Each structure stands twice: as C-alpha cells, then as structure tokens.
Amino acid sequence: MTGLNESITADDVARAAGVSRWTVNRAFKKDASISPKTREKVMRAAEELGYVPDLRAAALASDRSNLVALLIDDFTNPHKLVMLERLTRALRSRGWDTLLVNTLNREDTGPALLNASQRRVDATILIGIQFDDSVLAAAHSARRFKKLIIFARTSENPNTISIAVDDAAATKEIAEYVMTRGYRRPLYLAGPRTVSAHLMRKETFQEFWQTHFNVTPDTISVEAYDPALAGQTLTEELSGREREAYPDIIVCENDALAIGCIDVLRHHFDLQVPRDIAVIGFDDVPQAGSPNYRLTTYRQPLTEMANYLVDVLESDETTKLDKKFLGHLVTRESA
Amino acid sequence: MTGLNESITADDVARAAGVSRWTVNRAFKKDASISPKTREKVMRAAEELGYVPDLRAAALASDRSNLVALLIDDFTNPHKLVMLERLTRALRSRGWDTLLVNTLNREDTGPALLNASQRRVDATILIGIQFDDSVLAAAHSARRFKKLIIFARTSENPNTISIAVDDAAATKEIAEYVMTRGYRRPLYLAGPRTVSAHLMRKETFQEFWQTHFNVTPDTISVEAYDPALAGQTLTEELSGREREAYPDIIVCENDALAIGCIDVLRHHFDLQVPRDIAVIGFDDVPQAGSPNYRLTTYRQPLTEMANYLVDVLESDETTKLDKKFLGHLVTRESA
DNA sequence: CCCCAATTTGCACGCGCGTGCAAATATTTC
DNA sequence: GAAATATTTGCACGCGCGTGCAAATTGGGG
Structure with a gap:
C-alpha cells in the first residue's frame, strides 16, 4: 500500500515473497516461464510494497528501451496535433513510450538527434520539416540510430524508413x-x-x-x-x-x-x-x-500509418520497410 | 567519424585517449574537475569514435534522469499544441527531456502514471483534463513521484505543485x-x-x-x-x-x-x-x-509559466512551490 | 631545487535488471 | 511407483556510468 523507503527493488519483493530476485522480475514479464501461483504470490508482495520494475535498468541490461524519439518542429500546423495523438496512441497501446523532442530551430536538428541517441532510443521518428538529407546522412553514418523513420513524408535517403501517403x-x-x-x-x-x-x-x-x-x-x-x-x-x-x-x-x-x-x-x-x-x-x-x-x-490514413509504424518497430527486417499509403479525397463545399 | 562497432563505451574512448574511463565521463560533464587539455584530448578521441555518453546508465547510477513525463489527453483543444511547444521548448533548452504520455481515456490515467513511474522520471506533469484527485492521491501515496506538477490548472491536492494562471x-x-x-x-x-x-x-x-x-x-x-x-x-x-x-x-x-x-x-x-x-x-x-x-x-503567460516549471524542477524546495500567474485580456472584435 | 597547497586523475563499489544455462521440482507415462 | 520428460527456479556475470575519496601530479614561493 504505502512505501516508506525511497525505492523498492526486486530484491525487497523477493525477500517478502520468499523467492529469488529473478523470479520476481519474471513475474512481471509477459510470457515468462513461471508458474501461476508463484506469479500471484510475487505480484501480491509487489503490490504490498508498491514495487514496479525499473525500466531504466531493464533498458540498460537488455539494450532495448521500448522508447522512441519523436522529433517535431512544425507547431504552427494544427495537423501536427492530430499526428501526435495518433502516433502516441498507437505507440502506447502497444507498449512503446515516446520521447518528444522539440527541434527548436533549423540548427537544432543535429543536437536534437544527438539528444535522442544519448537516450539510446530504439528508433527515431521525424515528423518535422526542417531536417535535410545531409543531417540524416550524418546521423546515420555515426551509426547511432537503430531505426530512422520519416513519418508522413517521403525521403530519398536509403538509410531511412519512410512511412507516408502516396x-x-x-x-x-x-x-x-x-x-x-x-x-x-x-x-x-x-x-x-x-x-x-x-x-x-x-x-x-x-x-x-x-x-x-x-x-x-x-x-x-x-x-x-x-x-x-x-x-x-x-x-x-x-x-x-x-x-x-x-x-x-x-x-x-x-x-x-x-x-x-x-x-x-x-x-x-x-x-x-x-x-x-x-x-x-x-x-x-x-x-x-x-x-x-x-x-x-x-x-491520410493516419491511424493505419501509425500502426504500420509500430509494426516496423517490432520487425527485424532492415530493408524494404518503406511504405506508401492511399488516402481519399473528402469533398466538402470549398471546391 | 564512422563507428563500426555497435556501441562505443567510455572505456573505448579511455583506451584511445590514454586516460581512465572516469576521466572520459568527466570530460563530458559541465563543471567537472578536469584540465582543459585532457578534456580536449578526450573529446577528440570521442569524436573520432563517435562516442556519446549513455544517459540510461547515467540515470541509473545517479538516480536522476533529467526526464519528465508529460501526461496529456485533450487533443481536440488546439491550445494543447501551443502548450506542448512552450513546455518542450523551455524544458529542452534547459537540458530536460520530455516523455509524452497520451492518456488514452479516463481509465487510463492510472496506467499512464504507472508508465511514467517505471521510467523513473524526475517529475510528472499533468496538462490533461481527465485526472481527478483520487488518482493523484493514489499516485502520491505509492510514493512513486518525486514531483507531481499540475500545469495550467489549479489543484487542491497538497502533494501536488500547481502552476497556473490566476x-x-x-x-x-x-x-x-x-x-x-x-x-x-x-x-x-x-x-x-x-x-x-x-x-x-x-x-x-x-x-x-x-x-x-x-x-x-x-x-x-x-x-x-x-x-x-x-x-x-x-x-x-x-x-x-x-x-x-x-x-x-x-x-x-x-x-x-x-x-x-x-x-x-x-x-x-x-x-x-x-x-x-x-x-x-x-x-x-x-x-x-x-x-x-x-x-x-x-x-496566459505560457512562456513564463513554462520557465517557472523548469525552475521548480531544478529547485530543492518541496513546499510552497505553487504559483499563480497573471495574464492579460486581448481585446479584439468578437466582444 | 625543495616543500606545501591546489589541482587533477584513478578506482572500488553500486545502480536494478537481463541472459543463458544448470539445478531443482513437478508432471506424465506405462 | 519408478523412470523419463516437462516445467519452474536460481545464479554468475554484465549493461555503462556516478559517487566519494585517495593517490598522483602540477605550480609557486623561498
């Protein structure tokens, strides 16, 4: 219920539940090899102590963060808010967290990419407009990005995955x-x-x-x-x-x-x-x-595109991941 | 320039520069005790190898992530885009990263908070509208948040810091x-x-x-x-x-x-x-x-409010951090 | 050139969890 | 009920860096 200590670790839970620390972490992992009743015992103890796994440590140990960086700069375009909603929804509902990086100005694209790489994100998504290919090329040659995705914009850069409307x-x-x-x-x-x-x-x-x-x-x-x-x-x-x-x-x-x-x-x-x-x-x-x-x-079929983006994140393929989508014309009265 | 290895660590740079691993990390820290010429030597080697410090490890070791979670749900309100811009700008220009968490629906507030806590963020900022005090109270009693900030909205909850217009x-x-x-x-x-x-x-x-x-x-x-x-x-x-x-x-x-x-x-x-x-x-x-x-x-004086928010993040005070701001009426033709 | 203070550098230990395998149990088969 | 198989549990080591202090180096005064 309440936790007096500053931070409760898996060891504390292990002690409380009478199992090993590894069993505790296993209990929190989706399809881990653990018996139902041990898991429940662990979960109960964890609940009691207010324990939740530390994703920083998990990311460090496994070299997989389940975190993506989203670089954006075009805040005057109201469409960006829609894109943010769709992307974060698709990502989060499938277990991914989003680091939102405001590319403050044109010169800031490099530093923004650097910023993302220091957090060791699993992928970097660009939905801004100020980046140019030289920056992307530099970013890639530094090999600091597992995946570099251009969303809602095509790109000629071969090291980049473009998910966009046709x-x-x-x-x-x-x-x-x-x-x-x-x-x-x-x-x-x-x-x-x-x-x-x-x-x-x-x-x-x-x-x-x-x-x-x-x-x-x-x-x-x-x-x-x-x-x-x-x-x-x-x-x-x-x-x-x-x-x-x-x-x-x-x-x-x-x-x-x-x-x-x-x-x-x-x-x-x-x-x-x-x-x-x-x-x-x-x-x-x-x-x-x-x-x-x-x-x-x-x-544009944004939801579909966002879901495909998560597919890409979860895919091991490294090639031919680019995809173009078809949307449809919405006719109203302005034309 | 180019890095062939998957990941370059401070050890690699240390070896290349002929110093210890600790000196390498020191070179990257703002006002660390290091001689200018050692630092330059290290930086040159780092550049060569394409090394940048791993913020995950740093956060784990120091228990300070320089990361805040931003919980938001109200994506139909165009004002949210403005708030996002101002907040991320203030945060990033002062060295803070932002985890954007889309609170998918009313029931998702709890899980969203949990999500933030698992990343061990230094603070959680709420700019959404669906949270209620019971959730905040629960979040606080679980002691999983160093700081819980309500932005652009007042709150009666005593464990919360409210930064809002009057x-x-x-x-x-x-x-x-x-x-x-x-x-x-x-x-x-x-x-x-x-x-x-x-x-x-x-x-x-x-x-x-x-x-x-x-x-x-x-x-x-x-x-x-x-x-x-x-x-x-x-x-x-x-x-x-x-x-x-x-x-x-x-x-x-x-x-x-x-x-x-x-x-x-x-x-x-x-x-x-x-x-x-x-x-x-x-x-x-x-x-x-x-x-x-x-x-x-x-x-509302959003920029000022955002900057104050960063002040709060960097402050050690734990009390009386709430603040109300004064904005001004913009008179146009609609009334 | 020696000594002392100031500056700079190195290091043991720990942060919390993942990986892969070996040991310990549980379950099935006949 | 014993042997064989399947399932569950425990563990050594490592992920990359921070902390606090001790050791080494530098610089200046006499």
Missing part, C-alpha cells in the same frame, strides 16, 4: 478533381521549398496540368505551414493582380495553408469561397470540417 | 469587461464538469454577476473542449429558445469552445458576431487572432 497518387486525384469540376486557372500554394521538395506534390500537380492543358499553373510558396503566413503571402500575390487575373481555385499543399487562404479571401478581399475562388487543401484537419471552412481536402 | 483574477477581468461593455444577458459556456471544478472560472463569473446584478447567469457545459461539440451544445441550447431570449454574449471557458460557438452562430443561426451575439474566450490560441475570428480572449 503523394503522387493523392495529388493526381486532387488535380483530376480540380479539372473535372471545371476549374481552369489554378494557383498552387506550396509550403517551404525544402519541404515541398520532399513531398513532390507541387511538381506532380504542375506536371498534370502541363500534360492536360499545356500550361504550367502559377505557383507560390509560403515559408512555413502557418495559416497566418499563408494568408499574408496570398494577399501579397493577389494584390499585385487585376481582378480578372485572379485564379479560380487555390490548390494548397495542406490545410494549414488552405485555412489561411480562406480567411483572407473572405475578410481581406471580400470574396466568397467557392463562388469567387475555390480552395482545396490536404490533411483534413479537424477545422476543415467545421461549418466555417467546409474544406475539400485529402485525408 | 483564474479568479482573470475571470474577474473578463466579467468586468463584459459588464463595462454593456452586455447584460451573458450565457456562460463551461467545459466538462470535472475540469471546470478545477478552474473555478464558472463559479467566479457567476458570483461576480450575482454580486453586481443579483441574478445568476445561464450556464451550460460541454462534455469536452472540442469546438464541434461546443457548437452542437450551443445549437441545442439556443434552438429551445425564442429569439428574444438569446444571450447578448457567450462567455466561454476557453477558445476551443468560443470558436465552436462563433462557427454555429454564423453558419447555423445566421447571426453576426458581435452585432447579434458577442463571444469571448480564454487562452488566445493562434486561430483567435485570425481575421475570421478576431476573438477577444485572455492570454
């Missing part, structure tokens, strides 16, 4: 939709250039449009996945144009950008969405479904 | 503002009952109104800090009323609720904010400033 397929579906609905003057709004490069959404869209209409659609890029900044960037872009030169649809690399666009279209330019200009996003963040935005967007 | 002062400021601006038929929209009880915002507001106008304002509560659910609850409430019985302002326990309200007021009831009904929130989430909401709200 951006090409998704973008084609979006482009197809845009075309079918009769839009002819799209403006593509991309995120930070380095990140966009990983996504290939912009390129895929442009290519599609080029193929079908023989023109490259206008494209601008926002320096962060931040609704406010997206609004600002769009405002600057449109302010330099005649009303007739406005696009009929803004295709956004993700919802964070799309939401910022809708806000300024309505409140700065006094336009209606989709009547005057339509908007389409990517991710299907919670707000996208609100009566205020009714955003047409593309939903 | 809700009474904040709510009074809000109430004062509501009164001064001439609103006379407020509707108070509270969050889940158990959480509201911790905040005392509802009670403070009611008391204020009772004192000044001798009536208790209408109050309804939403079962989660979820914009969509808030909208739904408000819709049900207003649908049962005549147009004349509508409130002139909706005072929300936080921005998540306020945003949900604004959405349905506009899009379901076709009302204007603030002309027909005003709305006021709490937290100042990023969206609150968007041209779409222009939400009047109360901003």
